Structure formats: C-alpha cells, structure tokens
Amino acid sequence: MRGRNSKALIFELSKPGRTAIDLPACDVPQDDIQLLIPAQLIRQEKAALPEVSQLDLMRHYNSLSERNFGVDSGFYPLGSCTMKYNPKINEDACRLPGFALIHPLQDSETVQGALQLLYNMEQYLAELAGMDAITMQPAAGAHGELTGIKLIRAYHRHRGQNRTKVIVPDSAHGTNPATAAVCGLDIVEVKSHPDGAVDLTALKAAVGSDTAAFMLTNPSTLGLFEKNITEIAQIVHDAGGLLYYDGANANAIMGLTRPGDMGFDVVHFNLHKTFSTPHGGGGPGSGPVGVKKALIPYLPSPHIVQKSGKFSLAADRPQSIGKVQSFYGNFGVIVRAYAYIRVMGPDGLTASSQDAVLNANYCLSQLKEDYYAPFERFCMHECIITSKHQKAYGIHTLDIAKRLLDYGYHPPTIYFPLIVEEAMMIEPTETESKETIDGFIAVMRRIAREAEEDASLITKAPHTTVVGRLDETAAARKPVVKWQR
Ligand SMILES: *Cc1c(COP(=O)(O)O)cnc(C)c1O
Numbered sequence: 001m002r003g004r005n006s007k008a009l010i011f012e013l014s015k016p017g018r019t020a021i022d023l024p025a026c027d028v029p030q031d032d033i034q035l036l037i038p039a040q041l042i043r044q045e046k047a048a049l050p051e052v053s054q055l056d057l058m059r060h061y062n063s064l065s066e067r068n069f070g071v072d073s074g075f076y077p078l079g080s081c082t083m084k085y086n087p088k089i090n091e092d093a094c095r096l097p098g099f100a101l102i103h104p105l106q107d108s109e110t111v112q113g114a115l116q117l118l119y120n121m122e123q124y125l126a127e128l129a130g131m132d133a134i135t136m137q138p139a140a141g142a143h144g145e146l147t148g149i150k151l152i153r154a155y156h157r158h159r160g161q162n163r164t165k166v167i168v169p170d171s172a173h174g175t176n177p178a179t180a181a182v183c184g185l186d187i188v189e190v191k192s193h194p195d196g197a198v199d200l201t202a203l204k205a206a207v208g209s210d211t212a213a214f215m216l217t218n219p220s221t222l223g224l225f226e227k228n229i230t231e232i233a234q235i236v237h238d239a240g241g242l243l244y245y246d247g248a249n250a251n252a253i254m255g256l257t258r259p260g261d262m263g264f265d266v267v268h269f270n271l272h273k274t275f276s277t278p279h280g281g282g283g284p285g286s287g288p289v290g291v292k293k294a295l296i297p298y299l300p301s302p303h304i305v306q307k308s309g310k311f312s313l314a315a316d317r318p319q320s321i322g323k324v325q326s327f328y329g330n331f332g333v334i335v336r337a338y339a340y341i342r343v344m345g346p347d348g349l350t351a352s353s354q355d356a357v358l359n360a361n362y363c364l365s366q367l368k369e370d371y372y373a374p375f376e377r378f379c380m381h382e383c384i385i386t387s388k389h390q391k392a393y394g395i396h397t398l399d400i401a402k403r404l405l406d407y408g409y410h411p412p413t414i415y416f417p418l419i420v421e422e423a424m425m426i427e428p429t430e431t432e433s434k435e436t437i438d439g440f441i442a443v444m445r446r447i448a449r450e451a452e453e454d455a456s457l458i459t460k461a462p463h464t465t466v467v468g469r470l471d472e473t474a475a476a477r478k479p480v481v482k483w484q485r
Helices: 032-036 054-066 086-093 108-129 143-157 175-182 201-206 229-238 292-297 331-367 389-394 396-408 434-453 453-461 471-476
Strands: 133-135 165-169 186-190 210-215 243-248 267-268 289-293 303-306 308-316 382-388 423-426
Touching: 032 423, 086 331, 108 133, 108 267, 108 289, 108 308, 108 331, 143 175, 143 210, 143 243, 143 267, 143 292, 165 175, 175 186, 175 423, 186 201, 186 471, 201 229, 210 229, 243 471, 267 423, 289 292, 303 423, 331 423, 331 434, 389 434, 396 423, 396 434, 434 453
Parallel strands: 165 186, 165 210, 210 243, 243 267
Antiparallel strands: 133 289, 267 289, 303 308, 382 423
16 A cells, blocks of 8 residues: 555565665775775675665655654643743854854864854853853753752862752653763652642741752742742752752743742753753753853853953863863753744743743633643643543543544643643743634544543544554553564
8 A cells, every 4th residue: 555644664665675765886995895894894695675666765865754743733832841932043043154064173263153142142041041041051951950959969069068969840841850960969758739839838847957959940839839939949049959940941031030040059941942942752852051140150161251351261170070061051942942032032932921820820720620730820831731520421531641642633642740640731932822722622522522521532542543542551561663574
C-alpha cells in the first residue's frame, strides 16, 4: 500500500538497486581512503540501507512530518511548558549571516555585534529578574538549575560552611530534586499546605545550619502565587540558606514582579519557554542564570565585558565554577529570544503575562463545572483541573488526554504535579485567541458529556490517529527503536 496515508516503513518501500541520487564515480583512489581509516573500523558487509527513489523518499518524510504536532499546527496547552507561538521574525533574525555564519573562535574584534547582543541580553534579563548579573551559558532549564546550585555550593564553601541540604516543596518540578542530587546534595522535601502554598510550619522545621538552598518556583507548579514569599525568604535567609528561583513559570510575571524583589538569590529563565524560542523534543534550549551581587565571583567564565564601547571576553573570575557549556551558550536560541524581547518591549512583555494569566483563569472558570478544580482561587498562567467527577464512569485523566487527540488538540500536561490526583495542567498561553480557547473548552465539555453517555468512546480513544491506544508501559520498558528485517 503506497497511498497517501501509507504506514509502510522506508525499509518496506525498498527495492534493490533503486536510488535517490546519482553520484559521479569516485575519483579518489579507494586504497588511499582505506589508509586513512583504521582497518578495524572499515565495514565488511554492505550497510543494509533502504533503496528508494527520490520521490518515494520525499513522500515518506513528508508524510512523517504531517503526523507531527507542534504549536504551528494546533492548540498545545501543555502546562509548565509554555508552548506559546514563536514569531517567525525571531527565525529571520537568528538566520542573519552576521549571526549564523560566525565562529566562536573568531577574534572578538570581528564579532562585536554578537557580543553586544549577549551583553544587552544579560542586561535585559537582569532587569526582568531583579538580579545583578547573568550568565548566558546554560543550555536548558535543568542546566540552569545545575549551574545555580553549583554557584550556591561555591558560595557556602567559600565561607567555610558545609551546607549539604536542599529543600524542595513536594509540588516541585522533577528537575529540582534531580539537580540537587546530581550536585551531591541531600534533598529535604516539604509538604504543601492543603491550599497549595508552601507550609510555613513545615519549612521552619526543615531549615537549619545545614540548609544550602530552598528551590522554589513562584507561581508554583500548581499555577498559584506564593503570597508568603517574603516570609519564606526571611525563614531561609535567617537560617543562612539561599533561595533558588526556578524561572520556568516566568511567563506569569514578566514586568509585574521580579524574583530578586521577592528575595531570591539565584534565578534561571527558560528562554525556550517564556521568550518564544521553539522547543520540544529535547532542544536546543537556553537557561540563563541570574544572581545577586554576592554570587557574581562564582559565575561561569569567561564573561562579556564592555570597555569604552568595545566588547570582549574576560576570564577574571578566579573563584568561578568554570565553564558549563561550550563557548557562551546556545547562541541561536539567545538571538531568537533577543528578537522577541526587542519586538515586545517592556509594555508588550507585561501585557503578555497579563494575557497569559487571563487566559488561564478563563479556562478554569469555564471548565470548573464539568471538571473538579482542586484550588478555589485565581490561578496564574496555568490552571489545574482533575477527572475526579469522571471517575464514576471508569474514566481517568489519561483517557481524556487520549480523547483530545481525536479532536485535534495536544493534551495538557497530565499527572503533574504529583500531589494532585489525576491532574490536568492547562497552560493556554497569551498567544491563543478567545476563539481557539473557546473551541478547546467546548471540546472538553463535550468529552464530559461523552463520559456520561458512552464512556468507551473515551477509554478506547484515540480513534482517529495514525496509531491507536498504545501500551505505554511496554513502550517505555521494551521499546523497539530499530528496524528488524
Ligand atoms: C521545563 C521546566 C524545567 C526544566 O527546563 P528544561 O529546559 O526542560 O530543562 C524546570 N522547572 C519547571 C517548573 C519547568 O516547567
């Protein structure tokens, strides 16, 4: 079957001797090539590669690409991931030859524009975060966390203090405790209050002379603003610990409040979430880290300095934790985020945060009749509902997520945060129109009716996708990722 929706693998399309390109005969003596490659690395058998025409090849990859789902194809309310629209002008900017074709080992005299962009970006992010200095090196949010916790460890060590514990709330993103563990620190988990906030009594009991840091995001992973943040900061600082801000939720607060003003000492941003650079599928990303003055000496080196209008790289931080990424970070991602910030301007960024919060609250207000809303208060940029009301019909959150695929929507984040049973975390972002959000709400309501009338429609979903319901456990534990004859 080779029709438009053929599911044939490229190997199955293969016919011996068919080829997509016709290369001229090799004019380099084969013996010379064999001399360059160590004998044990030279393949003896012919590689079992598919043999197809260029047209078959094009159709194959085109059809694969059509099975993809991205922000450019549909609504993608994946909570905590901020799948906002990525304006195409960002792409134009990062492809400008002056950015795309330079090499990091070029003399700094010849890349003044690129250095200036990095320098300006540091200033913008420091302003947005309320921090004193920024490093652009980290390549992702989790990498920013690793950098930040290393900075905090260096800070305490320099003061001769052996602080080994990192406190995280039980609602934290998995990367927070993972980061602390990778840094060789012990994790202390504090339970959340039933209203979703950090439990101050539990926090007070957890801090001590061994506290290195408290890692927190505000708004929290429950989409709620920590109203007690200044008191939390006081408790941690009084114990001699530092506050780490997981900035993955910054889309809710741009221009409205700043982690630095809330008392945080170290921050990371996810440029690939908040600042509209494409993400998903593992990268590339960018997770710049901002710090207060006391931590500047430990920042990664080299860093960009400006002297009488000239930009250069300086390696004058003897206490630096060192380099955390090749050269100065994922430059192309940073250029995209820079273009976004310049196009939006301060008022635009603030407005986008306000709209993100408005859209999430609109979703919550429209869905809380048909779905259970565990927190009775306004949310920030994302909202949480659950499938508690649908439980009676034998329906779980996973089933609802699968049914959404039939209607052409990417499901929200599910089963996160872990402390909310059967959670669905919806983050519509500011870039979606009211019509799009209304369409999603209508489908969610329709699914709630289907649950009452014909639950099997949902428990057996999806019905319209290329593959139906997968055995997710087997897919994770016994993946078949290689074609076998
Ligand atoms: C996405 C996210 C991270 C990790 O960021 P990556 O760039 O994926 O490494 C950390 N914390 C929260 C709350 C997040 O949403």
